[in-house]
Amino acid sequence: GENVEQHPSTLSVQEGDSAVIKCTYSDSASNxxxxxxxxxxxxxxxxxxxxxxxxxxxxxxxxxxxxxxxxHFSLHITETQxxxxxxxxxxxxxxxxxxxxxxxxxLIVHP
Amino acid sequence: SQTIHQWxxxxxxxxxxxxxxxxxxxxTSNPNLYWYRQAAGRGLQLLFYSVGIGQISSEVPxxxxxxxxxxxxxxxSSKKLLLSDSGFYLCAWTRPGGAxxxxxxxxxxxxxxxx
Numbered sequence: 443g444e445n446v447e448q449h450p451s452t453l454s455v456q457e458g459d460s461a462v463i464k465c466t467y468s469d470s471a472s473n474x475x476x477x478x479x480x481x482x483x484x485x486x487x488x489x490x491x492x493x494x495x496x497x498x499x500x501x502x503x504x505x506x507x508x509x510x511x512x513x514h515f516s517l518h519i520t521e522t523q524x525x526x527x528x529x530x531x532x533x534x535x536x537x538x539x540x541x542x543x544x545x546x547x548x549l550i551v552h553p
Numbered sequence: 554s555q556t557i558h559q560w561x562x563x564x565x566x567x568x569x570x571x572x573x574x575x576x577x578x579x580x581t582s583n584p585n586l587y588w589y590r591q592a593a594g595r596g597l598q599l600l601f602y603s604v605g606i607g608q609i610s611s612e613v614p615x616x617x618x619x620x621x622x623x624x625x626x627x628x629x630s631s632k633k634l635l636l637s638d639s640g641f642y643l644c645a646w647t648r649p650g651g652a653x654x655x656x657x658x659x660x661x662x663x664x665x666x667x668x
Contacts, residue, residue: 474656476657483664484661485643485659486643488657531597533657540602541657543596546596546597
């Protein structure tokens, strides 16, 4: 089955800095790669996603890149703000109903 | 628009008591439904998923069970809770279909504490 590794587990940055979270996956059949943000006490919410026919996608301060050859994808947040502090999950899915999630990254943005 | 509801939001139960958590989805038909548990820490552990009424797949053998009595209703149950059942329970749905529709929409969660 699919295996998704996510790093780092914790990321601490100063407000205004950039943050990068990286994930690798194992199943070459995976073709959908979403990123979720989970604030304390709430359910995860999709913030950006990318499909295998695209190498990069950007939405304001958030971007995701995908390297299918190397089987890794990354989340980039620029100009971080305190409200970006949360746990971020990557996931990969392909031909099944079941996405495989990474273990999460706790992002802390210090004012 | 679609919405997903979970209740209760918070629950404190003694060891050995039964459990029933409910999840309902509005504004869509024939969704795929999922139950996850998030223990202290961050990981999402998939417990059950369902692609239709009465169709339940279990990912982790344990003392929990799930049922889908109606198209948009998903219930998580236990006959006797264990201390290790404490955690944050999340229900999620996706549009019917396969890989092309795997964006998951999560509910607000239920915080379960077993004492």
